[in-house]
Amino acid sequence: MKRSEINRIIAEAKDFLALRQFKLPPWAYWRTEDWKGKGQSCAEIISNMLGWDITDFGSGDFMKCGLTLFTLRNGNLAKGDRKPYAEKAMIVRENQETPLHFHWSKMEDIINRGGGNLVLQIWGSTPDERLSDQPVRLQVDGVTRVLEPGGFVILTPGESICMEQSVYHRFYGEPGKGQVLVGEVSAVNDDKTDNRFLAPAGRFPAIEEDEVPLHLLVSEYGRYL
Secondary structure, eight states: HHHHHHHHHHHHHHHHHHTTTTOOGGGOOGGGGTTOOOTTHHHHHHTTTOOOEEEOOSSOOTTOOOEEEEEEEEGGGTTTOOEEEEEEEEEEETTBEEEEOOOOSSSEEEEEEESSSSEEEEEETTSSBBBOSSSEEEEEETTEEETTEEEEEEEEEEEEEEEEEEEEEEEEETTTTOOOOEEEEOOOTTTTTTTTTSOOSSSSOOOOOOOOOOOOOOOGGHHHH
16 A cells, blocks of 8 residues: 555545544554654554554555554553553444454454444354354353344444454445444454454555655554654
8 A cells, every 4th residue: 555545545544533522542643753762652553453453454545445544552462561451442334345254363343433324234154264154152241142144233423342262254334324433342463463354354454655654553563653
């Protein structure tokens, strides 16, 4: 992805979050120079990968296959962190897909915080990590639902779904309903090792530097700091 595209996506995300009255921590707005000398005091932010996360999953077409995320809090199992939970805010555009994947370790609640409708398509998985042909039992706001393989759930604002480990899911914004502000509350998140995509996908983008960063991404703290 070009840096100019990432900068534009972040700028649009800030406008959308302001419209939804969703507030980010002050360091969300720091420029690269603002991080200088703060490596020690901001060690949790850096090591636990809190902050901006823009990805096109290696598709080369962010609007078709991509996601805007901001990690608000997270533990770090590798460092013996006592914090056992994580929280993210995500922005999903109409028809913008996050491709089929599951997590080996993380259980998560995916929450429609407002805006449009979020469409999820769901399968169970087999022992060899392929799509299962068996029904899937899951919880939507504490109510049990049973889906046929490849079944759909549409979350309207205020609704949520619990995704257990090894359950394949993809999601996108329902056409004609607008962008969706999505929340994620989960066990500790590790995007380096805990994503199983059905088809190969890149989690963090390679960046073509055609302008200076508006804000740093979680995947590049080490490079700049």
